[in-house]
Amino acid sequence: MAKSLLDQHQLKAVAKLFGLLAEPTRLDILQNLKKTSLSVGQIVDATNAKQSNISKQLGILHDAGLLKRERQGNLIFYSIADPMIFDLCALVCGKLRKDAESQLALIRSLGK
Amino acid sequence: MAKSLLDQHQLKAVAKLFGLLAEPTRLDILQNLKKTSLSVGQIVDATNAKQSNISKQLGILHDAGLLKRERQGNLIFYSIADPMIFDLCALVCGKLRKDAESQLALIRSLGK
DNA sequence: TGACAATATTACTAATTAGCAATATTATGT
DNA sequence: ACATAATATTGCTAATTAGTAATATTGTCA
Numbered sequence: 001m002a003k004s005l006l007d008q009h010q011l012k013a014v015a016k017l018f019g020l021l022a023e024p025t026r027l028d029i030l031q032n033l034k035k036t037s038l039s040v041g042q043i044v045d046a047t048n049a050k051q052s053n054i055s056k057q058l059g060i061l062h063d064a065g066l067l068k069r070e071r072q073g074n075l076i077f078y079s080i081a082d083p084m085i086f087d088l089c090a091l092v093c094g095k096l097r098k099d100a101e102s103q104l105a106l107i108r109s110l111g112k
Numbered sequence: 113m114a115k116s117l118l119d120q121h122q123l124k125a126v127a128k129l130f131g132l133l134a135e136p137t138r139l140d141i142l143q144n145l146k147k148t149s150l151s152v153g154q155i156v157d158a159t160n161a162k163q164s165n166i167s168k169q170l171g172i173l174h175d176a177g178l179l180k181r182e183r184q185g186n187l188i189f190y191s192i193a194d195p196m197i198f199d200l201c202a203l204v205c206g207k208l209r210k211d212a213e214s215q216l217a218l219i220r221s222l223g224k
Numbered sequence: 225t226g227a228c229a230a231t232a233t234t235a236c237t238a239a240t241t242a243g244c245a246a247t248a249t250t251a252t253g254t
Numbered sequence: 255a256c257a258t259a260a261t262a263t264t265g266c267t268a269a270t271t272a273g274t275a276a277t278a279t280t281g282t283c284a
Binding site: 005006008010011012013014015016017018019021022023024027028031032048065082084087088089091092093094095096099 | 117118120122123124125126127128129130131133134135136139140143144160177194196199200201203204205206207208211
């Protein structure tokens with residue numbers, strides 16, 4: 001069995017997907033969409049970003065296939081296209097929490 | 113139970129970690145370190161990036177706590193600090209593969 | 225049709241950063 | 255001490271992009 005390393009093209013694709021999750025505003029949008037689909041206005045209210053920025057980031061996430069779009073009259077509702085992203089976020093959050101706990105334990109042991 | 117959304121600070125931390133994985137060169141370094149630790153020179157040889165850039169990216173990954181560093185005489189060996197990152201990459205790769213397969217199936221059904 | 229509300233787009237600025245060549249640092253062997 | 259090899263750092267440029275205000279588009283209702 002060979003080494004099976006990703007080639008340049010594949011690395012770029014993986015990097016691009018991670019890049020989509022590398023912005024706080026986009027993560028905020030995604031976590032707000034975790035339970036239910038929301039209109040643009042609702043997302044604007046739920047976050048503290050401007051409408052134009054939210055619209056832009058929604059477009060980016062939609063173009064990348066992470067979000068679905070559905071028009072309902074005057075409103076446009078966005079929803080998660082692939083819940084896998086929450087698995088990613090859960091892993092990262094778990095790691096950060098674990099790191100923080102070790103850090104805390106270290107500090108405690110020093111202060112003793 | 114409350115909504116339990118991450119706050120701005122936490123979102124930033126998560127985004128930062130994803131950002132580390134959002135560069136092909138860094139991903140390439142990480143996948144080369146998956147099986148064993150390597151010296152800087154070995155990593156330079158394994159990738160097609162220049163020494164100065166590899167050194168810089170190694171520094172970034174090390175500062176972020178994703179890599180461990182160990183001097184052995186004249187060489188400096190880097191290794192993975194937390195294998196969790198490979199879980200992240202596996203998830204992403206799985207998604208990309210699945211997406212590509214659906215795409216392929218779609219094309220096939222159209223061409224029929 | 226016209227006013228209005230929701231969303232998207234445009235044009236721009238400021239900030240970040242990958243990559244590079246050149247140079248500096250650090251360790252080894254003689 | 256000196257030459258050499260390995261790695262790190264510095265100074266720089268080009269490219270990307272988040273965020274914003276202003277404007278355009280699209281749909282609804284009267």
